[in-house]
Amino acid sequence: MTAWWALALYLIFAALGFGWRSWRQHRATGSTGFRGTTGRPGSLEWIAGVGFPVGIAIGVAAPLLQLADLVAPVTSLTSGLIQGIGLVTALAGIAATVYAQNEMGDSWRIGVDDTETTTLVRTGVFGLVRNPIFTAMLLFSAGITLLIPNPVSIAGFVVLLTAIELQVRIVEEPYLARVHGSDYKAYLTGVGRFAPGIGRARA
Template identity: 50%
Template structure:
């Protein structure tokens, strides 16, 4: 299961970041990558650093298991491993589906000077950040497949990074860019899951 977890994780990274970036570039001439993290120490910078750290820890979890790090015995059960496998595969598929649903508006990162169309249909009618939801689900699945300390920390760090990115970076940008259109959308659609994290309209 450990080798499978590592292979799935690397496949997920390749598809979500490599293949999707290449597809965006072929269709628009723009990679969609907005990697500037801003000044060190800012919330935007921390969100980026934690996100990269989570991705690195995602690889380190299975690698540590292969090196001999023991799993938590309470989580080391075949049923949970299978649940993790299903969640991981579903998460990878959902990540790609949500990325493709963004069309040419897809970006990794935020350019405060850029304006792209606001996507509110498809998976974005269920949650405002379905890509991040799917990524968190993928990492949780991997932590169940390889339930050691590194894999679980990877999931926790990713959740913190995504919360910080959405609340401190993306939502202020979307409000500034789309104004009341985003406020109306955010008032009816949850942040990561349906119904939860809706913004109150002033």
């Protein structure tokens, strides 16, 4: 049953975090918010952009492979308590993703376009964490990994974590520093990267 739960949660996550949010963005701005990958193939920027959907795809494959009896959960991680924590964590990740996306307003997008300038959002949850959407997505992925702790789901989480780290450090932060200058530098020193107070830049 846990594999079916994981699949259902991925469908909800995709429908709300990508489908519904993109539809809202298009209604408000005329753009879906999808910007694609940056950098030449093989570069760290490109790896970051490609790694994100690959991590999601591996995560979706995990429950499918488990249902097909091609992979099995790690025995030591299959207790009801751990899986219950995973379910609650995944649901929290979905809710937090939708909330943070809403807080970003019209500035929401997936990827970076160097030709555009969006508003630097620093209020609400963005006043606590610089990348709350990515934090929420990692929370969701971690919850799924606890719910179905098989080797594929663990690999998916690692790929997603790596892609997000690269995207933030190599693509997002340099872009925002170029566009917003001193305002963003002040934001870097005052607000943590993925968790409150952690990952702040030195003044």
